[in-house]
Amino acid sequence: MTNPLPIQFQQTDLDALEAFSGRIALLVAPDDNVARSPAARRLNRLSKGALNRFLDSEAWGKVKPGEATDLAWPAGLAAEALQVVKAGPRADVATARKAGASIGKSAGKAGVLVLAGSMQRAAEVSFGLALRAYEFEPHKTAEPTVRGPVIIMVKEPDAVAAEAKPMAAVAEGVFFTRDLVNEPANVLTTDDFAARLAAMQALGLEVEILEEADLAKLGMGALLGVGQGSESPSKVVVMHWNGGGDEAPFALVGKGVVFDTGGISIKPAGGMEDMTMDMGGAGVVSGVMRTLALRRAKANVVGLVGLVENMPDGRAQRPGDVVKSMKGDTIEVINTDAEGRLVLADVLWYAQERFKPVGMINLATLTGAIIIALGHENTGVFSNDDGLCDAFLKACKAEGEGAWRMPMGDAYDAKLKSRIADMMNVGGRDGGAITAAQFLKRFVKDDVPWCHLDIAGTALVKADTTLAPKGATGWGVMALDRLIRDKFEG
Ligand code: BES
Numbered sequence: 332m333t334n335p336l337p338i339q340f341q342q343t344d345l346d347a348l349e350a351f352s353g354r355i356a357l358l359v360a361p362d363d364n365v366a367r368s369p370a371a372r373r374l375n376r377l378s379k380g381a382l383n384r385f386l387d388s389e390a391w392g393k394v395k396p397g398e399a400t401d402l403a404w405p406a407g408l409a410a411e412a413l414q415v416v417k418a419g420p421r422a423d424v425a426t427a428r429k430a431g432a433s434i435g436k437s438a439g440k441a442g443v444l445v446l447a448g449s450m451q452r453a454a455e456v457s458f459g460l461a462l463r464a465y466e467f468e469p470h471k472t473a474e475p476t477v478r479g480p481v482i483i484m485v486k487e488p489d490a491v492a493a494e495a496k497p498m499a500a501v502a503e504g505v506f507f508t509r510d511l512v513n514e515p516a517n518v519l520t521t522d523d524f525a526a527r528l529a530a531m532q533a534l535g536l537e538v539e540i541l542e543e544a545d546l547a548k549l550g551m552g553a554l555l556g557v558g559q560g561s562e563s564p565s566k567v568v569v570m571h572w573n574g575g576g577d578e579a580p581f582a583l584v585g586k587g588v589v590f591d592t593g594g595i596s597i598k599p600a601g602g603m604e605d606m607t608m609d610m611g612g613a614g615v616v617s618g619v620m621r622t623l624a625l626r627r628a629k630a631n632v633v634g635l636v637g638l639v640e641n642m643p644d645g646r647a648q649r650p651g652d653v654v655k656s657m658k659g660d661t662i663e664v665i666n667t668d669a670e671g672r673l674v675l676a677d678v679l680w681y682a683q684e685r686f687k688p689v690g691m692i693n694l695a696t697l698t699g700a701i702i703i704a705l706g707h708e709n710t711g712v713f714s715n716d717d718g719l720c721d722a723f724l725k726a727c728k729a730e731g732e733g734a735w736r737m738p739m740g741d742a743y744d745a746k747l748k749s750r751i752a753d754m755m756n757v758g759g760r761d762g763g764a765i766t767a768a769q770f771l772k773r774f775v776k777d778d779v780p781w782c783h784l785d786i787a788g789t790a791l792v793k794a795d796t797t798l799a800p801k802g803a804t805g806w807g808v809m810a811l812d813r814l815i816r817d818k819f820e821g
């Protein structure tokens with residue numbers, strides 16, 4: 332997998348600045364128009380006043396908090412660049428991460444020396460730096476990008492390093508998710524996905540793989556119908572992290588459609604290549620489980636992913652077919668492209684029957700309709716429980732991950748009524764993200780607090796974001812990890 336670049340914390344050493352040959356990143360408070368910190372004054376002196384001329388300029392005034400400007404090939408320094416980053420000693424979490432991202436984005440071969448001085452949130456700078464330095468390169472034949480060492484100089488390196496350690500576990504979880512979502516479907520088959528999850532046993536996770544015969548025995552006709560046209564076998568993978576004693580676990584459930592052609596209700600060719608990301612929900616669940624294991628979380632969490640491929644074939648499911656779910660309800664499959672809900676119906680039911688979870692969150696790249704509603708800035712959140720939903724939205728806010736609650740209700744549910752079965756798998760074009768959520772709700776027990784997260788717009792984006800280059804974002808790993816910390820480890 333893609334590994335976050337290693338970051339070291341050291342005591343500030345002003346005498347190291349002159350000869351350092353990589354990039355030097357200096358954090359400067361927004362209202363400073365002259366070099367003030369010891370490191371800034373030394374750099375100003377070495378650069379023969381260039382730093383002060385910059386800080387006094389209109390250009391510095393226009394730099395936004397967390398953003399940066401390069402003074403390239405500065406005279407008097409061996410460095411490639413002196414990067415002046417706008418972030419003061421009391422910058423908030425978002426600004427500290429953004430400042431780190433500005434540094435991580437341009438980190439190169441020769442390494443970076445970050446002068447964070449007495450900044451309170453230096454650990455958050457390291458987190459933003461690591462996240463933004465991500466690159467997905469396994470399929471480029473050119474030499475992989477090597478980034479030199481990153482050294483962050485601070486007043487109290489040991490304290491900052493301790494604070495940064497669990498954040499590094501989150502960054503690794505985010506990278507695991509991004510790699511899975513970026514991976515093409517000829518590589519990330521259901522078998523390959525399951526093998527990558529099984530490999531996490533080395534981290535202390537318990538990983539079980541249910542094969543098609545097991546799923547048939549359990550009665551998962553809805554999930555199996557989706558995968559029956561594929562050469563890749565359908566699977567459910569269960570990951571257990573037991574860090575919290577004997578209590579019932581919290582459950583995370585992910586849609587893992589490794590490729591979604593639409594099936595017999597085939598999608599148009601334009602943009603179909605993006606459907607390699609249709610396992611995004613399963614990717615986030617997997618990334619969170621990795622983070623929990625890496626930071627030895629004191630919580631019981633079970634992660635379940637339904638891995639299938641939706642293909643057209645002689646054996647594929649047809650529009651009009653009726654399948655029977657594990658719950659026992661029958662479903663008329665009007666559109667084979669509304670497959671994610673069929674997969675989730677059975678995995679949600681199985682999770683509740685087997686684990687009696689204290690709460691449950693599922694993630695899925697479920698509908699194009701949620702992109703029409705919310706664009707790429709916010710995940711659609713649907714819930715049967717205000718307590719869980721508010722706690723999750725709060726975690727999203729704290730982590731800077733966009734999320735917006737959507738309505739539910741009986742009138743939407745009524746659109747799923749079928750003439751010949753217990754329900755149809757689609758409810759028409761209008762309110763498409765909501766009728767999809769209503770479908771899932773039919774497979775959630777009333778007394779189980781539950782959220783459904785439709786991440787179709789947020790799992791993969793076409794432009795760089797603050798903390799990620801374009802492509803897979805890993806949206807949700809940070810917020811879910813925080814929710815688990817706040818709810819079970821407080
Ligand atoms: N995987 C798609 C949803 C999707 C669309 C994800 C765009 C990411 C980007 C899902 O399986 C799907 O095809 N949904 C259909 C449902 C419809 C047939 C009711 C859709 O949204 O068009």
Ligand code: MN
Nearest residue numbers: 591668669670
């Ligand atoms: Mn589909």
Ligand code: ZN
Nearest residue numbers: 588591609671
């Ligand atoms: Zn899909």
